Every structure is written in structure tokens, then in C-alpha cells.
Amino acid sequence: MKRDKVLIFDTTLRDGEQCPGASLNHREKIEIASQLARLNVDVIEAGFPIASPDDFRAVKAIAETVKGPRVAGLARCLEKDILRCAEAVEPAGRRGRIHVFLATSPIHRRFKLKKEKHEILKQAVDAITFARKHCADVEFSPEDATRTEADFLAEVVRAAIDAGASTVNIPDTVGYAVPHEFGALIASLYDKVPNISSAVINVHCHNDLGLAVANSLAALKNGARGVECTINGIGERAGNCALEEIAMALLTRRDSFGLETAIVTRELSRASRLVSRLTGMVVQRNKAIVGANAFAHEAGIHQDGILKERTTYEIMRPQDVGIDGSELILGKHSGRHAFREMLARMGFKLSPPELERAYKRFIELADKKKSIYDDDLTAIARDEMEEGCGLYVLDYLHVSTGTKTVPTATVRLKKGKEMIQDAACGDGPVDATLKTIDRIAGVKGKLVDYAIQAVTVGKDAQGEVSLRVAFGPDIISGKAASTDIVQASAAAYLGCVNRHLMSSVARK
Ligand code: KIV
Ligand code: ZN
Numbered sequence: 001m002k003r004d005k006v007l008i009f010d011t012t013l014r015d016g017e018q019c020p021g022a023s024l025n026h027r028e029k030i031e032i033a034s035q036l037a038r039l040n041v042d043v044i045e046a047g048f049p050i051a052s053p054d055d056f057r058a059v060k061a062i063a064e065t066v067k068g069p070r071v072a073g074l075a076r077c078l079e080k081d082i083l084r085c086a087e088a089v090e091p092a093g094r095r096g097r098i099h100v101f102l103a104t105s106p107i108h109r110r111f112k113l114k115k116e117k118h119e120i121l122k123q124a125v126d127a128i129t130f131a132r133k134h135c136a137d138v139e140f141s142p143e144d145a146t147r148t149e150a151d152f153l154a155e156v157v158r159a160a161i162d163a164g165a166s167t168v169n170i171p172d173t174v175g176y177a178v179p180h181e182f183g184a185l186i187a188s189l190y191d192k193v194p195n196i197s198s199a200v201i202n203v204h205c206h207n208d209l210g211l212a213v214a215n216s217l218a219a220l221k222n223g224a225r226g227v228e229c230t231i232n233g234i235g236e237r238a239g240n241c242a243l244e245e246i247a248m249a250l251l252t253r254r255d256s257f258g259l260e261t262a263i264v265t266r267e268l269s270r271a272s273r274l275v276s277r278l279t280g281m282v283v284q285r286n287k288a289i290v291g292a293n294a295f296a297h298e299a300g301i302h303q304d305g306i307l308k309e310r311t312t313y314e315i316m317r318p319q320d321v322g323i324d325g326s327e328l329i330l331g332k333h334s335g336r337h338a339f340r341e342m343l344a345r346m347g348f349k350l351s352p353p354e355l356e357r358a359y360k361r362f363i364e365l366a367d368k369k370k371s372i373y374d375d376d377l378t379a380i381a382r383d384e385m386e387e388g389c390g391l392y393v394l395d396y397l398h399v400s401t402g403t404k405t406v407p408t409a410t411v412r413l414k415k416g417k418e419m420i421q422d423a424a425c426g427d428g429p430v431d432a433t434l435k436t437i438d439r440i441a442g443v444k445g446k447l448v449d450y451a452i453q454a455v456t457v458g459k460d461a462q463g464e465v466s467l468r469v470a471f472g473p474d475i476i477s478g479k480a481a482s483t484d485i486v487q488a489s490a491a492a493y494l495g496c497v498n499r500h501l502m503s504s505v506a507r508k
Pocket of ligand 2: 173204206
């Protein structure tokens with residue numbers, strides 16, 4: 001059977017980054033985009049260039065440096081947005097795409113846009129025509145398509161294709177659709193829109209009812225050939241369709257769909273861990289495909305079955321999504337060269353000082369810990385990369401705590417050449433440490449989330465601390481790992497403080 005190709009349009013860096021607390025810095029965005037290229041997605045939606053100078057810079061840098069996928073930027077149907085977007089995606093050359101959107105539903109027309117149908121139609125057509133003058137690849141999205149009158153939607157799709165959109169995306173903006181209706185909507189577009197075969201029909205499903213993947217699959221069954229999705233399903237509110245789930249559903253059930261993607265599925269697990277680490281959005285253990293329990297078998301009957309024949313309880317092989325069991329890769333006798341090579345293979349590009357600091361930490365860890373896993377290395381590399389772009393670096397930490405002791409922390413931070421030391425008491429060792437950091441940095445952070453998770457296995461595993469800190473209205477997430485959880489907490493918190501200080505400077 002000939003399989004049709006499904007295009008994977010990743011919007012982790014645009015819709016995904018829109019979820020509260022998931023903001024990424026420039027370097028992190030490039031790192032994620034590089035991993036998306038390794039995953040072999042067809043399109044990376046790199047940001048919304050008009051939204052901020054940072055967004056513009058990130059889209060441009062991704063268009064300049066990331067090879068392979070098309071690079072799209074989002075724009076409203078306004079000339080100033082389109083021009084800014086065109087400038088940002090221009091370095092990608094023929095791989096650049098402008099994605100324009102305009103709401104079409106009665107609710108949005110009446111309350112948000114205060115426009116009639118004919119005005120919406122004209123604005124969309126004018127914007128697509130204008131965008132085509134600046135970029136050969138233009139996508140159009142009628143926002144809130146699933147709550148738009150079916151006939152008007154068909155009229156808009158036809159006009160968008162006539163105006164030059166080579167992709168028309170049908171967004172379920174508020175996650176209102178259910179699979180049988182959404183499938184029928186796509187089928188009806190194929191019936192009603194005479195020029196529909198001149199464009200690729202994408203779908204963009206939100207997960208408010210937990211149906212984003214099911215709705216996307218129903219759309220594919222009815223003729224859609226592009227899916228807009230994010231790693232780990234992160235995104236506005238309940239998130240977007242999860243890339244790893246759609247890719248593995250199509251692969252595992254190719255017997256049912258007869259469709260294929262170009263995704264290199266072995267990179268899924270790494271992509272998931274990277275996005276989780278950088279956004280601070282923890283992946284639930286039972287999350288399909290990439291959760292820690294996705295391939296863990298606890299029940300005796302299941303374990304017995306698996307040992308006799310894997311397929312009794314496993315419909316996918318963990319290796320196919322890049323879970324090979326945490327592999328032991330380096331030991332304390334490994335030299336700098338092997339260390340650097342290993343990090344490069346894992347996708348980390350560290351500057352010489354970062355590499356030196358990371359190597360020192362690796363040797364220290366290898367002295368404390370029998371087995372070094374690739375997740376240990378990832379944790380070290382990430383920390384050091386953050387440390388390098390931060391303002392404050394943790395130089396010394398001492399805590400005293402116990403049943404009859406007031407928990408007290410002494411912290412010394414390095415800022416450039418200056419060393420600043422202070423001490424404070426708190427409700428516990430972590431509280432005392434964070435309070436001391438606040439005193440030194442002159443900030444007042446409020447912990448809104450705090451979680452510890454073992455990075456690998458065993459009593460000597462590194463503890464990874466994920467936290468979210470509110471500095472007034474600014475919510476920033478951070479992560480760090482260490483065999484000492486107070487130290488990991490200090491490093492994660494300090495990462496947030498540094499980011500907060502850097503964004504305050506940028507705002508001035
Ligand atoms: O959810 C949505 O409608 C969007 C559009 C901008 C495509 O994100
Ligand atoms: Zn969306």
C-alpha cells in the first residue's frame with residue numbers, strides 16, 4: 001500500500017512557549033530548534049516576530065542557523081506583522097514561511113474583532129496576497145475554525161487558497177471539537193472547496209477536552225495532511241496535540257491509517273527531556289510515549305508476559321522512541337576529549353569555559369557516584385550553560401540543620417570578579433538558602449512550585465529540582481541537578497534569579 005506523507009509542523013517555540021511559566025531564552029530556543037531538526041520535523045514555527053524583539057531575534061537566528069525544516073513565523077493579518085515576519089524568516093531562503101491568522105468564528109467576529117464576514121474575508125485575502133509578495137510559502141489559519149459557520153469556513157478556505165496560501169490550517173483554537181465532528185468538518189471542506197487540492201490542509205488542535213491527538217487523527221483520516229503539534233503537548237491552557245503521540249500513533253497503527261511521517265522517532269525521548277528541562281514543565285510519569293512509566297511494567301503478570309514475549313504487553317519498542325535504558329557512558333578516568341565528544345553527540349555545544357566547568361563537575365560527580373548516566377551528563381551540561389549566561393554563580397554553600405537547630409544557610413555568590421557572602425535562617429535548609437540568595441541579589445522571589453525527582457537510579461542518583469518562582473508578575477522556571485538536593489535547589493533558584501535580573505535589564 002502506498003503511504004501518504006503527513007507533514008509535522010512543530011509549534012513548541014510559538015504556541016508551546018505561550019504556556020505560563022514556559023518562557024525560553026535565546027540560546028534555549030536555538031537548542032530546541034536544533035533538536036527539532038534532528039527529529040526531522042517538516043516545519044518549525046519559531047515564534048511570533050512582531051510580539052517582541054526577543055521573538056524576532058530568535059526566529060531570525062533559527063532561520064539563519066537551523067538547517068533542514070522550513071522555518072515559519074506567525075503574523076496577524078496586518079502589514080506591519082507580515083513585514084516583520086518576512087524579515088525574520090528571510091535568512092531561511094526558500095525554507096521560510098509566513099503564517100498569517102485571522103479569527104473567523106461569530107464569537108470572535110462580534111466580540112474581539114467587531115467585523116462582518118465580508119470584512120474578515122477581505123482582510124484575510126489582502127494579507128495573504130501581501131505576504132506572498134514577500135515569501136513564496138504562505139500559510140493561513142482561520143482562528144477558531146471549529147466554531148465558525150461551516151459554509152463561511154469553506155468560503156474563507158477557498159479564498160485563502162485563491163489568494164496564494166499553499167497551506168491552510170484548520171485550528172481548533174479552544175479545544176472544542178470532538179473527533180467524529182472534526183473529521184466530518186475536514187471531509188466537508190474537501191466536498192465544498194473546489195480548489196482544496198492546491199493546498200495542504202493542516203490541523204491545529206488544542207487539548208482542552210483531552211482530545212487534541214484524537215481530533216488530529218480524525219482529521220488525517222478525512223484528508224488533512226499536516227499536523228501542528230508541540231513536544232510534550234505543551235501550549236496555551238491544556239496544551240496542544242503532542243508531537244510524540246501523533247508520530248507514534250501513526251507509526252504503530254500504520255495498518256489503520258496508511259500514513260507516514262518523516263519523524264526520526266529515536267529522537268523523541270531526548271526532545272521531550274530537553275523541552276521539559278528548558279521550560280520547567282515536568283512530564284507526568286504516566287504520559288504516553290515519553291513519561292517515565294510509559295515502558296515500565298510493574299505487575300508480576302505483565303513482567304512475566306514481557307519476559308516470555310515482549311509483544312504481550314508492549315505495542316511499541318522503547319528503543320524506537322529513544323529509550324534504551326539509561327546507558328553507562330563515561331567513567332571517572334574518561335578524559336576531556338571523550339567528555340566533549342559525548343556532549344557533542346548528545347547535542348550540547350559548550351564554550352571552552354563552560355566545558356571546563358562541566359568537566360570539573362563531571363569528575364567530582366564520578367568520584368561520588370559509581371555510575372554516570374547520560375541524564376547525569378545532560379543535567380551538568382545544562383547547569384553550566386545556564387551558569388555561563390547568568391549574573392550570579394554559586395561559589396560556596398553551607399547549611400546547618402537538624403531537629404534542635406534553627407536551619408541556617410551561608411551562601412557565597414560570585415558576580416564577575418566580586419564575591420558576596422551572606423547568611424540567613426529559614427523554615428528549613430532550602431528556605432534558608434533561597435532567602436540568603438534573595439538577600440545577596442536584592443530580589444524577593446516567591447516559590448510557586450517545587451519538585452524533586454531522581455535523575456537516574458540508585459541511592460547515589462542526582463536529585464533534580466524543578467521550581468517556578470514568581471518575581472511579582474514575572475513567573476520563571478528553573479531546574480538543576482546535584483547529588484545534594486539543597487545545592488540543586490540553590491542552583492535552580494539562582495538560575496531563575498539570573499533570568500529575572502536579565503529580563504529586568506532588557507526591559508529598561
Ligand atoms: O490556536 C490557534 O488558533 C492558533 C493559531 C494562531 C493557529 O494558535
Ligand atoms: Zn494554538
